[in-house]
Amino acid sequence: MSLPPRKGRPTQVDIARRAGVSQATVSLVISGGAVSDQVAESTRQAVLAAAAELGYTANVAARRLRGKRNHLLGVYTFEPVFPVDQRDFYYPFLVGVEEATAALGYDLLLFSSVTSAADRSIYAGGVNRLRIADGCVLLGRNVRRDELAALVREDFPFVFLGRRELPDGELSYVAADYVTATSDMVTTLAGHGHERILYLRAIEDTEPTLDREAGYRQGLATAGLPVDESLIQALADPAELTAEHLEHWIARYGVTAVLIEPTEDTRLTSALDAIAATARIRFPQDCSIALLGDPPSWTPERPDWTRFSLPRVEMGREAARMLIDLLEGRQDAPQHRSLRCSFVTGDSIGPAPSAGPS
Amino acid sequence: MSLPPRKGRPTQVDIARRAGVSQATVSLVISGGAVSDQVAESTRQAVLAAAAELGYTANVAARRLRGKRNHLLGVYTFEPVFPVDQRDFYYPFLVGVEEATAALGYDLLLFSSVTSAADRSIYAGGVNRLRIADGCVLLGRNVRRDELAALVREDFPFVFLGRRELPDGELSYVAADYVTATSDMVTTLAGHGHERILYLRAIEDTEPTLDREAGYRQGLATAGLPVDESLIQALADPAELTAEHLEHWIARYGVTAVLIEPTEDTRLTSALDAIAATARIRFPQDCSIALLGDPPSWTPERPDWTRFSLPRVEMGREAARMLIDLLEGRQDAPQHRSLRCSFVTGDSIGPAPSAGPS
DNA sequence: AGTTGATCTTAATACGTATTAATAACTCCG
DNA sequence: CGGAGTTATTAATACGTATTAAGATCAACT
Numbered sequence: 142m143s144l145p146p147r148k149g150r151p152t153q154v155d156i157a158r159r160a161g162v163s164q165a166t167v168s169l170v171i172s173g174g175a176v177s178d179q180v181a182e183s184t185r186q187a188v189l190a191a192a193a194e195l196g197y198t199a200n201v202a203a204r205r206l207r208g209k210r211n212h213l214l215g216v217y218t219f220e221p222v223f224p225v226d227q228r229d230f231y232y233p234f235l236v237g238v239e240e241a242t243a244a245l246g247y248d249l250l251l252f253s254s255v256t257s258a259a260d261r262s263i264y265a266g267g268v269n270r271l272r273i274a275d276g277c278v279l280l281g282r283n284v285r286r287d288e289l290a291a292l293v294r295e296d297f298p299f300v301f302l303g304r305r306e307l308p309d310g311e312l313s314y315v316a317a318d319y320v321t322a323t324s325d326m327v328t329t330l331a332g333h334g335h336e337r338i339l340y341l342r343a344i345e346d347t348e349p350t351l352d353r354e355a356g357y358r359q360g361l362a363t364a365g366l367p368v369d370e371s372l373i374q375a376l377a378d379p380a381e382l383t384a385e386h387l388e389h390w391i392a393r394y395g396v397t398a399v400l401i402e403p404t405e406d407t408r409l410t411s412a413l414d415a416i417a418a419t420a421r422i423r424f425p426q427d428c429s430i431a432l433l434g435d436p437p438s439w440t441p442e443r444p445d446w447t448r449f450s451l452p453r454v455e456m457g458r459e460a461a462r463m464l465i466d467l468l469e470g471r472q473d474a475p476q477h478r479s480l481r482c483s484f485v486t487g488d489s490i491g492p493a494p495s496a497g498p499s
Numbered sequence: 500m501s502l503p504p505r506k507g508r509p510t511q512v513d514i515a516r517r518a519g520v521s522q523a524t525v526s527l528v529i530s531g532g533a534v535s536d537q538v539a540e541s542t543r544q545a546v547l548a549a550a551a552e553l554g555y556t557a558n559v560a561a562r563r564l565r566g567k568r569n570h571l572l573g574v575y576t577f578e579p580v581f582p583v584d585q586r587d588f589y590y591p592f593l594v595g596v597e598e599a600t601a602a603l604g605y606d607l608l609l610f611s612s613v614t615s616a617a618d619r620s621i622y623a624g625g626v627n628r629l630r631i632a633d634g635c636v637l638l639g640r641n642v643r644r645d646e647l648a649a650l651v652r653e654d655f656p657f658v659f660l661g662r663r664e665l666p667d668g669e670l671s672y673v674a675a676d677y678v679t680a681t682s683d684m685v686t687t688l689a690g691h692g693h694e695r696i697l698y699l700r701a702i703e704d705t706e707p708t709l710d711r712e713a714g715y716r717q718g719l720a721t722a723g724l725p726v727d728e729s730l731i732q733a734l735a736d737p738a739e740l741t742a743e744h745l746e747h748w749i750a751r752y753g754v755t756a757v758l759i760e761p762t763e764d765t766r767l768t769s770a771l772d773a774i775a776a777t778a779r780i781r782f783p784q785d786c787s788i789a790l791l792g793d794p795p796s797w798t799p800e801r802p803d804w805t806r807f808s809l810p811r812v813e814m815g816r817e818a819a820r821m822l823i824d825l826l827e828g829r830q831d832a833p834q835h836r837s838l839r840c841s842f843v844t845g846d847s848i849g850p851a852p853s854a855g856p857s
Numbered sequence: 858a859g860t861t862g863a864t865c866t867t868a869a870t871a872c873g874t875a876t877t878a879a880t881a882a883c884t885c886c887g
Numbered sequence: 888c889g890g891a892g893t894t895a896t897t898a899a900t901a902c903g904t905a906t907t908a909a910g911a912t913c914a915a916c917t
Contacts, residue, residue, distance in 0.1 A: 150653055152903055163867045168905055171625065176906080181865060196649070199626040202563035203903035206872050209507070211560055211631070213608070225597045227585030239583045243611035248628070250608050253601035254570065264551070272508055272556030273569070273606070295509075295554035510873055521897045526875055534876080539895060561873035564902045 151195040160184070160191040167192075171199065214242045214464060215250045215274030217263065219281025223253040230405040230437055231280055234302050237457020238278050245465050250274045263288045271297060276464045278302060278457075282347070282405065300464045302456060304348040304479070311475040313467065315460040317451040319352035319433070320359060322482035326400060326431050326449060327360025329484075334493035335398040335429060336366055339390055341382070343402050344375040353402060353433050372396070379409035384421045391428055397493040398429035403436045403448075410436045413446075425491035447487035452480050509553035518542070518549040525550075529557065530567075563631060572600050572822060573608045573632030577619055577639025581611035586796050588763040589638055592660050595815020596636050603823050608632045621646045629655065634822045636660060636815075640705070640763065658822045660814060662706040662837075669833040671825065673818040675809040677710035677791070678717060680840035684758060684789050684807060685718025687842075692851035693756040693787060694724055697748055699740070701760050702733040711760060711791050730754070737767035742779045749786055755851040756787035761794045761806075768794045771804075783849035805845035810838050 153167040160167070162184055169177050170188040191197075205211050216238055218224060224231035242249045255261060255270055262285070263271055269292075271277045276298035279289075284305060292299055293310035304316035330338055340357045343350045354373065361368050372394065376382065382401075390396040403409050413430065416422060424430050425447075432448035459478060466472045511525040518525070520542055527535050528546040549555075559569045574596055576582060582589035600607045610629060613619060620643065621627055627650075629635045634656035637647075642663060650657055651668035662674035688696055698715045701708045712731065719726050730752065734740065740759075748754040761767050771788065774780060782788050783805075790806035817836060824830045 154903080164904085165867055165869095165906085166865090168903095169866090172905065179865060184866085196652075197625075198622055198649075198653075199624075200564070200903050201626050201628045201631045202560045203872090204626065204905080205560040205631065206558070206564055206874090206902090207904045207906090209872065212612070213559075213631075223597065223601060225594050227590075232585075236583050239581060239609065239611055243581060243613055246612050248608055248610050248612045250571075250606060251597065252606050253597060254604045254606045257601040258604070264554075268550065268556050269554040270556055270606075272554065273559050273571075291554065297508075297554065512873080522874085523876085523897055523899095524895090526873095527896090530875065537895065542895080558873050561902090562875085564872090564904090565874050565876090566902075567875075 150200070151197045152200070153197075155195055156188060156191045156197055159195065160187040162188060171197075210468075211273070211275050212247050213250045213274040214238075214247045214461060215252055215271050215277035217252040217271060217277055217279050218256060219279070219284050221256070221261075223251060223256050228437070230435070233453035234280055234457040234460075237454035237459075238461045239457075240454070241458040241461035242465075245461065247275075247461075247465065252277075264291065269295070269297065271299070276300075276468050278460045278464060298464065298467050300460045300467070300476075302460050304352065304477075306348060313463060313476040314478075315456050315463060316348075316352075316477070316479045317434075317456065318479040318481050319349055320356040322449040322484075323353045323356025323400070323433055324360035324363060325484065326433065327357055328364050330398045330400075330429060330431065330490065331360070331364035331366060333398075333429070333490065336493070337369075337395045337397055338366075338372065339394070339396045339399045340373050341376045341399060341401045342373065343404075344377045349434075350402065353400075357400065376401075379404050379412050382409070382412040382416070384416045384419045387416060387422055387428065391422075396428070398431070398490065400431050400433055403432045403434050405437055407437050410446075424489045427494060429490035429493070431487075431490055445487040445489070446485075447490040448485050449482040450485050451482055456480055508558070509555045510558070511555075513553055514546060514549045514555055517553065518545040520546060529555075559631065568633045568826065570605045571608050571632045572596075572605045572819060573610055573629050573635035575610040575621060575629060575635055575637050577637070577642050579619065581609060583611075588793070588795055591811035592638055592815040592818075595812035595817075596819045597815075598812070599816035599819035600823075603819070605633075605819075605823065610635075622649065627653070627655070629657070634658075634826050636818045636822060656822065656825050658818045658825070658834075660818050662710065662835075664706060671821060671834040672836075673814050673821060674706075674710075674835070674837045675792075675814065676837040676839050677707055678714040679837075680807040680842075681711045681714025681758070681791055682718035682721060683842065684791065685715055686722050688756045688758075688787060688789065688848060689718070689722035689724060691756075691787070691848065694851070695727070695753045695755055696724075696730065697752070697754045697757045698731050699734045699757060699759045700731065701762075702735045707792075708760065711758075715758065734759075737762050737770050740767070740770040740774070742774045742777045745774060745780055745786065749780075754786070756789070756848065758789050758791055761790045761792050763795055765795055768804075782847045785852060787848035787851070789845075789848055803845045803847070804843075805848040806843050807840040808843050809840055814838055 153164045153171065157164045157167045166180065166184060167188050169180050170185050171192065216235065218231060220231060224235050226232060239249050250273065252271065255263065255265060258265055263269060278300050280302040286307065289305065289312065290307055290310060293307060293312055301312060301314040304314050305312060327338060342354055358368055401409065417424060422428055430446065432446045434448065435450050436446060459480065463476050463478065511522045511529070515522045515525045524538065524542060525546050527538055528543050529550065559571065562569055574593065576589060578589060582593050584590060597607055621629055636658050638660040644665065647663065647670065648665055648668060651665060651670055659670060659672040662672050663670060685696060700712055716726055759767065775782060780786055788804065790804045792806065793808050794804060817838065821834050821836065825834070
């Protein structure tokens with residue numbers, strides 16, 4: 142009766158032995174597949190009883206091996222540190238990813254060891270650790286294109302948070318619609334009478350920057366304003382931005398409004414704060430300022446910058462959903478989606494000064 | 500050359516085919532077992548090259564089934580929602596766990612997927628999905644003891660964040676030293692001349708509450724004060740706490756100071772705020788108040804409550820470290836560790852009122 | 858009685874890996 | 888040249904589950 146197969150955890154074989162049936166039958170009863178209701182009620186009861194007596198719980202590893210799916214979604218960042226800090230620019234993305242992932246029955250794997258290692262590469266040690274997960278959400282500004290390309294080549298399922306393009310392969314992404322948001326910002330300024338709008342862009346040609354520039358041009362076109370190439374300026378280091386600098390643009394080029402890409406650190410906002418502190422230029426009386434994105438963190442934003450804001454949490458959710466759609470075969474081609482940014486009124490733009498003295 | 504076995508994720512068989520060896524050889528090279536150095540250098544290189552080209556990573560489930568580890572640490576919470584929100588009481592624990600986990604070269608698996616209904620369960624669906632990880636950090640207030648016991652029984656490696664005891668088995672935990680912290684708070688109050696200190700405790704006999712009560716008694720003993728059992732009161736719902744209530748205690752029992760366990764939601768602090776708003780009792784002039792723990796952080800802490808604060812981030816780190824020690828065999832017996840709380844001066848305690856009217 | 862069906866159960870297999878025992882190839886040496 | 892010893896590789900197997908195809912049993916109907 143009570144044969145002692147007490148070695149480790151009870152398995153379906155143990156149950157089978159005890160109930161006098163085969164392992165297959167046990168599996169049918171336990172996991173209740175399609176053919177499950179063909180099992181006679183008496184045997185079903187016997188199996189369940191035996192399972193209960195032995196305290197059986199199914200082995201996840203075996204199930205997932207069999208099911209060819211780990212039900213794990215990965216998150217990897219190209220940033221130097223994993224965005225668990227609430228003030229991190231990327232943190233809200235993570236929150237969104239987690240939310241959708243959990244809701245869809247997957248667990249979330251944070252590839253933070255890879256991130257924190259000295260040799261921080263997806264392929265550290267020659268292996269693609271991301272493959273542990275069924276698929277992966279990637280994020281971060283300074284992407285390693287070679288690694289992205291490698292992932293595409295071995296067609297590992299992933300979704301990038303932010304638009305990224307590769308010369309050869311296509312990849313899936315969920316992006317913020319920088320083009321429309323920037324364009325709208327320009328037309329809003331134009332509506333306030335601004336005609337000389339300076340656009341300070343990042344120096345690298347990353348997609349987010351390219352999109353903003355495209356939006357800038359599009360907005361000017363919509364507003365019927367000419368594009369003055371000299372009003373598009375690259376800013377290597379936002380710390381460069383000083384009151385003198387700005388006065389120069391206002392006096393020399395007749396600039397009345399400035400669009401700036403915020404950085405993910407505090408350099409830009411500190412620079413702006415510094416300028417405001419000098420009181421040589423008043424925002425928005427002397428010059429309107431709008432940020433093309435979110436300033437870092439939700440620090441006490443004393444000056445309430447006029448800006449647009451990325452739906453970061455929703456982008457995270459959408460990325461997870463998209464990835465799971467890919468994994469479960471509801472989609473296959475690379476997917477692209479752009480989400481609208483929201484406009485934050487703020488108080489740093491106003492009507493254009495009516496021409497004026499320096 | 501480039502045969503197209505492009506189906507899903509590459510396996511050792513795929514590598515073997517490509518490198519012209521057997522699967523066994525691949526396994527030897529990859530996982531580097533004991534016999535691993537018998538492999539000829541040339542074949543080793545061939546295998547590694549093939550693996551790199553295919554972007555191979557060992558299948559977690561298969562390794563787990565085989566009884567192997569994957570450098571994966573899990574986190575599971577008994578709370579209804581995973582603490583990714585920065586304002587969540589449990590959030591700092593998560594940050595600490597992530598930090599230490601990454602630093603020690605492990606990746607972090609968040610078991611956030613909620614399979615079915617309201618009550619979270621480790622064994623939902625008759626599976627212990629935690630086992631896909633090497634070990635797990637558990638947290639949450641309303642623990643399911645039966646599941647904890649089951650985990651102990653199947654000796655799955657885990658560490659609880661907070662002291663938890665089970666009738667039968669032993670488990671490892673990292674806790675806050677509530678006893679000492681509460682005791683110190685009592686002696687501090689005694690130093691201010693308080694002799695009648697009311698202790699409002701949670702109604703359930705959970706370990707954190709038991710520890711605080713022990714600390715209360717110990718503190719009184721240290722201060723040479725008698726324990727009046729009627730000054731130990733259970734508070735079912737913190738919302739019960741009203742000005743009338745408190746006045747009653749002050750007038751009838753000569754209470755001059757109150758110790759309260761904060762809840763993880765805002766009920767307690769709102770109740771206190773409400774009392775302060777009535778202006779019928781002034782803190783600390785009429786009565787000193789000290790919190791035995793951290794109030795929830797989704798309130799701007801206008802009144803700066805005197806309290807002690809748990810080293811939550813450090814507790815998280817310590818839990819991860821402890822778990823990894825267990826996994827890597829540096830420890831085996833269940834480990835217990837208590838970390839000191841820090842004292843937050845605040846402004847809600849003061850000298851005892853010199854006896855008094857009404 | 859033999860064919861067909863219906864109902865229940867099980868043998869066989871695959872999932873991907875790690876390991877043990879066995880084989881093959883090669884060297885050494887009398 | 889044949890046996891012993893060494894070295895490099897592989898066949899076979901186990902881990903625990905889910906599923907498919909096949910088998911067994913019995914009832915019903917021609």
